Amino acid sequence: MENLLDDVFILFGIFAILTFFLKVMKCLKYLILTNWYGVPNSFFNSMGEWAVVTGGTDGIGKAYAHEFAKRGLNIVLISRTKEKLIKVADEIEQATRRKVKTIQVNFTKRDIYQHIEENLRGLEIGILVNNVGMMPNPNPCRFLEMADIDKTINDIIAVNMVSVVKMTQLVLPKMKERQKGLILNISSGVANTPCPVYCLYSSTKVFMERFSRGCQAEYCSEGVIIQCLMPYTVTSKMSRIKPGVITQMPEDYVRKSLDCTLVGDRCHGCLPHEILGYVYGKIPRWIIYSDEAQDKMVDYVQNSARS
Template sequence: MEKLLEDAFVLFGIFAMFFFSLKVVKCLKYFVHTKWLGVPDSFFNSLGEWAVITGATDGIGKAYAHEFAKRGLNIVLISRTKEKLIKVANEIGQATGRKVKTVQVNFTERDIYEHIKENLRGLEIGVLVNNVGMLQTPDPCRFLEMTDIDKKKNVQQKHFSETINDMIAVNMVSVAKMTQLVLPRMKERQKGLILNISSGVATAPCPLYCLYASTKIFMERFSRGCQAEYGSKGIIIKCSMPYSVASQMSRVMPGIIAKSAEDYVRSSLDCVLLGDRCHGSLAHEILAYVYGKLPHWFVYTDAFLDKLMDHVQNYARSQGNKSH
């Protein structure tokens, strides 16, 4: 019996060391690719002439649009606000000299995809970035409290079911429908890149963001399934799962963990050849590992969740005061 227990502990130790070694190797790959190797601009240029980005006028989407233009691709910006589309298009055109096409749509609506299809007709699309996203509320909250937070802020409140429908339309339907529009031509040409921007909160059940996190895990599963189906056709379908990125939606400032949108985008593009999903930066990869090791019995307690809500709200208020 003692011999059996000893062998069991040895096997457990070997397995633990093997698992830890895999994590170390993955981190080293991130470090090497983002610091030295990267992905050459010629790779993206070889995929096609145009990059299509949804949610392209703010944050990560805007940063992807600028970065792909710098790397030699023409850009299709898809977003809901005409003034922002014109502004970003002018910025990219003046900075890079690339062609920029704009498509104004609201992704909460379901009848927009024929309009998008017509605007994409005839374009050799090498890259699609499914970035458009919607957060249920700016502050973390329990599922049934989403409407209460909006009322406290005197924001005109949509019906609860309408909020749910809008999040599904923006975070889930848009990904499937945009992929359906672009993938057939990529399959014919045997090359293309589809980047689906999910979220780090989708790596595990995420209280206080449960609806948002649930829509984002759809993106991860959809991406990996499509990659399995079409990877052999020369197409890369990758899910990027960032944690904190400084943007209007996240309301955080850049730091060690929270990356600027520009820094995150450059890092994530250097990692596009590393598997079918990634967190896009070494800091976020380490954070994902740590978060996955936190015990649920502690993280899911009311006391912890209440403290987390207070911390996030106090941080948001402090950042708001600094900006005024």
């Protein structure tokens, strides 16, 4: 019995050392790829002539559209507001001299994908950014406290989940045929663990993460890279949080995240968010799940939005 216990402790020790070693190696890989090497513009250009960005008129989506245009790709902007589409398209064309095509659709609708497919026909799409997303309410709240709950449930599933699957279905076949392509799925750091007061939103982002990583496993041998990015706070109209050490400006986050393209099938996109993800994962669940913690989260977001 004593020998058995010794063997068990030895195995646990070996497992702990291996786990620590793997985390160190992952950290070194991240630092080397993002701080010393990065990803050259030629890599993105080699994927194809066009980058398609959903939700491309605000926040992270707009920043990706501008950044890929600067790196030499033509851009397809897909969003719901015609005036914003025209404005952002003009900005990109004037700043980069790249071609910009716009598609006006509302992703809460399920009958839009034939229209999108028709407008994408004939384009050599090298990059797809599945960025469009929505939150149930401006402020975090418990599930039953969501405004217009039936409509909200349908809309958030259509925008955060259906759009990712359908857009991937539209562009992946040609990428597979050409044996190259890049799909970036913008999930969220709140998908790491169950997230009270964001439970519906975070659950849809979990779906995106699992779908993304599953597709990567299925199609990586076909030359297609599918990566799930899981940012925490990035300044936008949706987050309503001011920039800081953790909260990134969209342009900064996008530049850093593109240097993470070869890190793996999921990534937080920048070092502050990688550290936050690690720390958040170590907090005991009973603390996060307490009523007091949930109330403090609601107050924090509301106060940050006002300041």
